[in-house]
Amino acid sequence: MTKLSIVIPVFNEAKFINSTLLAVVESQTPNMRKEIVIIDDGSTDGTAGEIKKSIKNLSKKNYAVFITIFKDKNSGKGAVTKEAILNTTGDIVLIQDADLEYNPDDYPFLLEPFLKFDADVVYGSRFISNRPHRVLYFWHYCINLMLTTFSNMLTNLNLTDMETGYKVFKGNLVRKIAKDLESDRFGFEPEITARIAKVKAIKIYEVGISYSGRTYDEGKKIGWKDGIKAIWEIFKYNVLR
Numbered sequence: 664m665t666k667l668s669i670v671i672p673v674f675n676e677a678k679f680i681n682s683t684l685l686a687v688v689e690s691q692t693p694n695m696r697k698e699i700v701i702i703d704d705g706s707t708d709g710t711a712g713e714i715k716k717s718i719k720n721l722s723k724k725n726y727a728v729f730i731t732i733f734k735d736k737n738s739g740k741g742a743v744t745k746e747a748i749l750n751t752t753g754d755i756v757l758i759q760d761a762d763l764e765y766n767p768d769d770y771p772f773l774l775e776p777f778l779k780f781d782a783d784v785v786y787g788s789r790f791i792s793n794r795p796h797r798v799l800y801f802w803h804y805c806i807n808l809m810l811t812t813f814s815n816m817l818t819n820l821n822l823t824d825m826e827t828g829y830k831v832f833k834g835n836l837v838r839k840i841a842k843d844l845e846s847d848r849f850g851f852e853p854e855i856t857a858r859i860a861k862v863k864a865i866k867i868y869e870v871g872i873s874y875s876g877r878t879y880d881e882g883k884k885i886g887w888k889d890g891i892k893a894i895w896e897i898f899k900y901n902v903l904r
Contacts, residue, residue, distance in 0.1 A: 664777060667695045668753030668834060672743045673761040674704040677713050683761050684717045688726035690767035692774065695755075697727035702747040705737035741844065741851035748841040756838070757831045765828050769794070769872045773831050776868035783836055784859050784867045786822060787829030792871025799876045806890045813894065814853055817901035818860035822869060826852050826893075829872055836862070849889045850896035857900035 669687055673680060687699060701718075703711050711733050718729050730750055734743065748756060755777055759765065769787060776782035789796060790807075811825040830852075832840075836859075846854045859865060 664754040665695060666698055666753040666755075667692050667774070668698045668700060668751035668756045669759050670744060670747040670751065670756060671699065671701045671759045671761050672704060672740050672747060673701060673706065673710055673714070674737060674740070675706045675708045675710060676761040677706070677708045677710045679762045680710055680713050681717045683759070683763050684714070684721060686763065686767045687759060688721050688724075690770045692770055693778075695774075698730065698751065698753050699727050700730045700732070700747045700750050702732040702743045703734060704739070704743045705734045739847035741846040741848050741854070744851055745841050745844045748837055751834060751838065753834045755831060756834050758828065760828045764874060764876050766873050766875065769829070769870075772870045772872065773829060776870065777831070777833070780868065781866065782868045783833050783862075783865045785831040786824060786867070786869045787827050787831075787872035788822075788824040788869045789827060789872060789874040790823045791869065792873065794871055794873035795875070796873060797875045799878065810853070810890065810893050810897065814856055814897050814901075817897060818857060820856075820860055820867065822856070822867075824869070825856050827872075830855065832859075836865075846896060846900075848892075850893060850900075853893055853897040854900045857897070857904070860901075 688697065701714055703714060714731060718731065722729065732746065744758060757773065773785050773787055776785050807826050811822055814825045815822055840855065840858050844854060
């Protein structure tokens with residue numbers, strides 16, 4: 664495995680995107696070249712300009728290969744993540760949020776199961792880690808636990824954090840799965856979990872990660888309506904698909 668594709672879906676993250684891209688290109692990925700696929704989902708706050716400026720500066724240092732996609736209209740996290748995955752060429756594909764809630768310093772933990780145990784999929788769990796974890800909303804934790812438990816009941820997996828933003832895959836596997844993904848918004852998480860659970864003889868690992876979550880005042884976008892919708896999507900993609 665010689666190339667890591669890092670997928671970064673972005674929407675209105677002008678404040679964070681420069682720091683995120685710098686952290687990604689400086690992250691430790693032993694003996695692996697980086698392909699960074701950035702897809703801007705119709706941002707209206709100047710994010711696209713910040714992306715172009717950052718890439719111009721970082722490219723001078725030959726840190727990585729950049730692929731950029733700029734959408735005219737917002738289509739949702741699921742839709743743009745699917746598109747970005749299908750534009751990757753790496754042996755491993757890692758999904759990175761643009762707001763640094765998830766820390767690229769954790770890449771070595773996420774990659775270890777691939778390099779040592781021939782993993783097919785790795786989830787970064789916020790709930791089994793001894794890494795730093797910002798204390799935030801109790802009810803968000805309860806909803807995450809409920810959604811993960813319901814998903815596990817239907818997938819027969821024993822994940823601790825189905826909704827995690829850190830999901831990593833063998834490239835050929837996730838590109839094949841991505842072709843059939845349907846969810847446009849945050850339903851991406853339960854849908855892709857359901858689809859990988861149906862792959863025969865698949866090896867799925869979890870590793871503990873750090874987490875620096877945001878408040879709504881700081882720009883958090885997912886809401887309670889997405890949690891309610893996720894219940895239906897867990898049932899839909901496990902039972903009806």
